[in-house]
Structures are given as structure tokens and as C-alpha cells.
Amino acid sequence: MVGDPKRSGGTPEADAQEDRKPQSDEAHSAFTPPEGVPLPPPPEEEHPTSEFAVPSGLAQEHHAEPEGSAFAPPRSQTGTHARPQSAYPAFTPPHGIPMVRLTKETPWQDRMRTMLRMPIADRPVPERAEKVEDETGPAVPRVLDLTLRIGELLLAGGEGAEDVEAAMFGVAHAYGLDRCEPTVTFTLLSVTYQPSLVDDPVTASRTVRRRGTDYTRLAAVFRLVDDICADDVEISLEEAYRRLAEIRRNRHPYPGWALTLAGGALAGAASTLVGGTWLVFLAAAAGAMLGDRLAWLASGRGLPEFYQFVAAAMPPAAMGIALSLAHAEVQASAVITGGLFALIPGRALVAGVQDGLTGYYITASARLLEVAYLVVGIVCGVLTVLYGGVRLGARLNPEEALDVPNRPVTQILAAMLLALAFAILLQQERHTVLMATLNGGVAWLIYGALAVEVGVNQVASTTVAAGLVGLFGQLLSRYRYASALPYVTAAIGPLLPGSAIYFGLLNLAQGGLDSGLASLTKAAALALAIAIGVNLGGEIARLAIKIPGAADASARRAAKRTRGF
Numbered sequence: 416m417v418g419d420p421k422r423s424g425g426t427p428e429a430d431a432q433e434d435r436k437p438q439s440d441e442a443h444s445a446f447t448p449p450e451g452v453p454l455p456p457p458p459e460e461e462h463p464t465s466e467f468a469v470p471s472g473l474a475q476e477h478h479a480e481p482e483g484s485a486f487a488p489p490r491s492q493t494g495t496h497a498r499p500q501s502a503y504p505a506f507t508p509p510h511g512i513p514m515v516r517l518t519k520e521t522p523w524q525d526r527m528r529t530m531l532r533m534p535i536a537d538r539p540v541p542e543r544a545e546k547v548e549d550e551t552g553p554a555v556p557r558v559l560d561l562t563l564r565i566g567e568l569l570l571a572g573g574e575g576a577e578d579v580e581a582a583m584f585g586v587a588h589a590y591g592l593d594r595c596e597p598t599v600t601f602t603l604l605s606v607t608y609q610p611s612l613v614d615d616p617v618t619a620s621r622t623v624r625r626r627g628t629d630y631t632r633l634a635a636v637f638r639l640v641d642d643i644c645a646d647d648v649e650i651s652l653e654e655a656y657r658r659l660a661e662i663r664r665n666r667h668p669y670p671g672w673a674l675t676l677a678g679g680a681l682a683g684a685a686s687t688l689v690g691g692t693w694l695v696f697l698a699a700a701a702g703a704m705l706g707d708r709l710a711w712l713a714s715g716r717g718l719p720e721f722y723q724f725v726a727a728a729m730p731p732a733a734m735g736i737a738l739s740l741a742h743a744e745v746q747a748s749a750v751i752t753g754g755l756f757a758l759i760p761g762r763a764l765v766a767g768v769q770d771g772l773t774g775y776y777i778t779a780s781a782r783l784l785e786v787a788y789l790v791v792g793i794v795c796g797v798l799t800v801l802y803g804g805v806r807l808g809a810r811l812n813p814e815e816a817l818d819v820p821n822r823p824v825t826q827i828l829a830a831m832l833l834a835l836a837f838a839i840l841l842q843q844e845r846h847t848v849l850m851a852t853l854n855g856g857v858a859w860l861i862y863g864a865l866a867v868e869v870g871v872n873q874v875a876s877t878t879v880a881a882g883l884v885g886l887f888g889q890l891l892s893r894y895r896y897a898s899a900l901p902y903v904t905a906a907i908g909p910l911l912p913g914s915a916i917y918f919g920l921l922n923l924a925q926g927g928l929d930s931g932l933a934s935l936t937k938a939a940a941l942a943l944a945i946a947i948g949v950n951l952g953g954e955i956a957r958l959a960i961k962i963p964g965a966a967d968a969s970a971r972r973a974a975k976r977t978r979g980f
Contacts, residue, residue, distance in 0.1 A: 422713075433863075453932050458786070476838035476863065487968065522895070554652065556617070557605055557621070559590055559592075559608060559619040561590075561659070563606060563620070563621040564621070564659060565582060565586055565636060565639070566582060566604045566606075568663075568836045569636055571627060572626075572627070572629060572630065572632060572900075573763070573765075573904075575769045576599045576779075577602075577769045577770070577774075578898070581713075582637075583606060584597050584602070585643070587606065593689035594610065595608040595609075599775070600777055600778050602781075603620060603623070605620035606620075622889075628762070628840070629667060630841045630843040630898075631665070631668050631844050632665065632842075634901065635665070637897050637898050639655065643655060667843065673839060675707050675708065676704070677836040678703045678706075678836070678840060679699075679701065679707075681703065681756060681837055682699040682754050682757045683695075683700035683703075684696075684829045684830070684832040684836065685699070685752065685755075685756030685757070685829075685908075686746075686750060687825065688829050688833070688909060689748075689749050689753070690746065690749055690751065691746055691749035691750070695745050695746055695749045696753075697756055698734050699734070699753030702730045702731035702732075702733060702750060703730075703731055703757045706730040706754065707757075709730060710723045710726055712726075720792075721789070724793050725792045727757075728755070728797050728800075729796045729797075731754020732751050733802060734754070735747035735748065735750040735754075736800060736801070736803070736804035740807060747809070748921075749918065752917045755793065758793050759911045759913060760789045760790070761904065761908065761911050761942075762841070763786050764782075764783075765904065765907065765946045765949050765950075767783040767785075767786060768783075768836050768943065768947060768950065769946065769953075771783075773950075793916075797920050798920055798923065801921055801924040827859055827860055828856075830856050830858070830859035831855055833855065833908045833909050834851055834852045834858075834909065835848060835855075835909050836854065837851075837855075837904070838901070844901070847902065851905040852905075854887050854891075854902060854903075855904035855907075855909055857883065858880045858883065859881040859909040859910075873941065877944040877948065879949075881907055881949050881952070882951050882952040884906045884910075884948070885950060885951065886952035887902065887906075887952075888900075888906065888952070888953070889957065890956050903949055907945050911941075911942075911945070912941035915937045916934075916938045918930045921931075
């Protein structure tokens with residue numbers, strides 16, 4: 416190296432000494448060993464160690480139970496070292512909290528309902544393979560569309576809001592959309608899916624424009640949802656869409672003339688329940704069939720459902736007024752009461768009260784408002800005819816109770832006929848009609864035994880009978896993995912408060928405001944007793960079934976955790 420003459424004398428020795436000096440303070444490191452001190456040997460391993468590593472010679476404790484999610488609630492354990500659930504610390508244990516596992520033996524309704532009542536962070540991960548063949552993930556828009564279409568058919572068929580949400584969540588969960596939230600109101604369905612906390616959510620909605628009563632279609636949709644949620648059945652999106660299209664195209668199982676005859680049989684059986692004879696049976700059946708034809712005519716003209724009920728309520732009342740003016744030896748009140756049984760919207764009433772009891776207050780309010788409008792339509796039709804009959808001199812005495820003789824066998828057969836006709840009007844599958852008929856006979860048997868033989872109040876007797884109807888219907892639906900509506904709705908027909916509504920309207924037509932309102936209040940109490948009893952029976956049936964993700968009934972989550980405040 417040649418030295419710089421400006422900084423040294425130019426001799427080679429001076430240049431060498433100048434090169435051995437550091438150029439600046441930054442060139443000298445505090446960690447550089449001084450001259451004459453040997454360098455330390457290199458480390459044997461180049462991998463850095465962690466201060467949290469287990470020291471050498473200390474055996475790590477092994478646990479048999481698998482690692483679970485830190486957000487899942489712990490299960491209650493059994494054995495010699497079992498601890499109560501409250502004994503778990505507030506922090507996450509070092510080996511994780513055992514994950515909630517939904518037992519596969521329970522129906523999909525209970526499994527999905529349990530997950531719906533959990534927060535998203537507490538829901539367990541799916542324990543099944545996703546039904547998606549593409550490795551890129553589920554087709555989110557198509558899955559959401561299929562979910563909404565299935566929910567639309569269920570809601571239009573009269574299913575409760577919670578059951579519709581459970582079905583929608585089950586379909587989305589089966590196709591791999593775990594972080595989804597379905598929402599159901601009276602006319603609008605929506606579902607939101609968010610892949611992760613950092614991704615944008617995807618929301619789709621669908622409006623229910625038309626409602627129909629076809630329990631055959633409802634049962635087919637339930638079978639489709641059950642197959643989608645099952646582990647041993649593989650259904651692709653294309654197959655699910657194909658089956659859903661077939662369900663929509665299927666025709667009703669009963670023709671129009673059969674529905675008209677079923678309406679007449681329902682009215683005749685109801686008149687027999689309240690003490691009518693065979694002549695009363697025929698008169699009530701004729702009035703109900705005529706009212707059914709008038710309602711079909713109004714429907715074909717595009718009139719709203721309110722006016723359809725007004726038209727359907729007039730012929731039975733006119734038939735009773737005509738028999739009274741003709742001084743026939745028949746019970747005109749039984750004829751009119753039988754016609755009212757065929758018009759009372761018991762299905763919508765039960766669904767509305769069930770939605771309210773499960774926490775869906777907006778949907779419940781809308782359903783009950785619909786029931787109120789339909790009842791007002793019945794009131795307008797019957798009151799118009801009754802007012803005209805009173806002006807013409809018809810002998811109708813509201814103070815005179817219906818002469819109901821004690822004919823248990825005849826009344827039980829009439830109740831079964833009423834339930835059978837109701838099942839046909841609801842377009843039920845033929846194999847469910849028999850069980851619904853038997854359930855209706857049991858309901859009247861329990862009601863008659865309590866109200867007539869024991870002397871229990873009518874409201875309490877109706878509640879107990881409706882509770883047994885809901886219990887049996889829920890157990891039958893679990894046995895057949897189907898909806899409980901076909902086994903419940905037709906069976907509550909004999910318990911409907913037709914006579915209380917009639918006497919209330921008759922009192923109002925004759926100017927007895929106080930007595931009329933008292934009878935209508937009694938009818939409302941009986942209707943609520945039916946709805947609450949059916950819901951209570953269903954909840955009792957669920958308590959007897961093994962709960963997903965819990966060891967005892969005390970761990971069952973409520974529908975809403977407001978606790979009244």
C-alpha cells in the first residue's frame with residue numbers, strides 16, 4: 416500500500432503504522448477482544464434457545480385429552496378427579512379448554528339450535544368434511560342463495576322463526592360457511608357470512624311474497640335439510656338445487672274438491688262436538704262448503720285474505736239463521752259454531768305465540784297482527800249476518816249455553832274426524848294423517864276428562880291437552896326426523912274456541928257489549944292456552960332428549976339471555 420505524503424513522511428514504516436490505526440471512533444467495537452487475547456470457541460448449536468423452554472432433565476407432563484379451543488366453554492367431567500364447571504379458573508388453562516362437540520345422535524334441529532344460541536366465538540369448529548369438491552373453498556354466493564331459498568319455503572309454510580334459522584344455519588354449516596348469521600322476520604330473510612375478522616362480510620336477503628299451506632312440501636324440505644346435514648349422505652350444490660326445484664314443482668297431494676269436502680267434514684264434526692245431531696252435521700257441512708267456494712272465488716279475483724275470510728264466514732252464519740227462521744228443530748247455534756271452527760287461524764296463532772316465547776318478538780308481533788286481521792274478518796262476516804237475522808226475528812238466545820250431552824264415544828270420534836279433515840286441509844302427507852288424527856282424539860279425551868269429569872277450568876284443561884299434543888308431536892317429529900307441525904296443527908283443531916267466539920259475536924249483535932267482550936276475552940284466553948300448551952309440550956320433549964354439547968339439562972342455553980332486564 417502506498418501512503419499519503421500529506422499525512423506522513425512517506426516512508427513505508429509510517430504507512431504501515433497509519434493503516435493499523437482505526438479510521439474513526441465508529442471503527443472500534445467494544446466487543447472486539449484486545450490484542451493477545453484468543454477468540455472464544457464457536458457455539459456447538461447455532462439455534463437460539465427460549466427462556467420459556469423446558470430445562471434439560473425435566474420431563475414434560477403429557478395429557479391425554481386433545482387441545483381444544485380457548486373460546487369454547489368447558490364440559491362437565493366425570494370420574495374420580497371430576498370438578499364442577501364453576502371450579503375452572505377465569506383464565507384459559509395451559510392445555511386448553513375441552514372443545515364442545517355436538518353429538519351426532521341428536522337431530523340436526525337440536526344441534527343447529529344449540530349453535531345458534533351460542534356467540535360466534537363460542538361455536539365449535541365443524542367436525543365433518545365440507546360438502547364442497549373444489550379445493551378453493553365453498554361457492555359462497557350459491558350456498559347463501561340455496562340457504563335463503565330453503566328458508567323461504569319453510570317460513571312460507573308456517574314454520575317458526577327459530578326453526579327456520581336453525582335450518583338455514585345447518586345448510587350453511589354443512590357447506591363450510593361456519594361464521595354465518597341467519598336472520599328471519601315475518602317477510603324478510605337474510606344471511607351474513609364473514610370468512611374471518613379481517614375480511615369483508617357477504618350478505619344476501621330474500622323476501623317472502625306469498626304464503627301457502629302445504630305440509631307435504633314442508634316435509635320434503637325438511638328431508639332435504641336432513642340429508643344435507645347428515646354425515647353419511649353426500650349432496651352437492653347441484654343436487655340440492657335439483658331437489659329443491661322438484662319440491663317447488665310438486666303438485667298438491669289432494670285436489671280442490673277433496674279440500675272442499677274436508678272443510679265441510681271439519682265443520683260438521685265441530686258441530687257434533689258441541690252437541691249437534693246428524694241434521695246439524697249436514698247443515699254445518701253445507702254452510703262451510705259454500706263458504707269455501709266463496710273464498711276461492713274471492714281469491715281468484717285477487718281480493719286480499721281479509722275479504723276472503725269475510726266471504727267464508729257468511730254462509731255458515733246464514734245457514735244457522737235460515738234454520739232458526741224456519742223454526743226447524745235443530746240447534747242453529749251449533750251450525751254457526753261448526754262453521755267458525757273451519758275458519759279460526761289456529762296455525763298462525765300457534766306459530767306467533769311460539770315465536771314470542773322463543774324471543775323473536777318482531778316476527779311474533781307480525782304473526783299475531785295477521786291473526787287479529789283474520790279474526791276481524793270473521794267477526795265482520797258473522798256479525799253482518801247475525802245483525803240481519805236478529806232484525807228478521809231469528810230466535811237466537813246468547814244466554815242459553817249449548818246443550819252438550821255427555822257422549823264421550825261420539826265426541827271422541829267427532830274430534831278424530833275433525834283432526835282428519837284438518838290434516839287434509841293442511842295438505843299433509845298421507846302417512847302422517849293417521850298419527851295426527853289419533854293425536855287429536857287424545858287431545859279431546861284429555862280435555863273432556865279434565866273439564867267434564869273432574870271439573871277443571873276450561874283454560875287449564877285446554878292448556879294441559881294442548882301440552883300433550885305438543886309433547887307427542889315433538890316426539891313423533893324426532894322419531895321421524897321431520898317437522899312437528901304436521902303432528903300438532905291438525906290435532907289442536909278440537910280445542911279451538913269456536914263456541915266462545917260465536918256467543919261473543921251474538922252478544923255484540925244484540926247490544927250486550929259487556930257479555931260479548933267477556934266471551935271474546937275467554938276465547939282469546941283459550942287460544943293463548945292452546946299456543947302456550949303446544950310450545951310447553953315441545954320444550955318438555957326437548958328436555959327429555961340428550962342435549963348437544965352438554966352432560967345434563969342444566970347446561971341448556973336459553974333462547975335469549977335477557978333475564979328480564
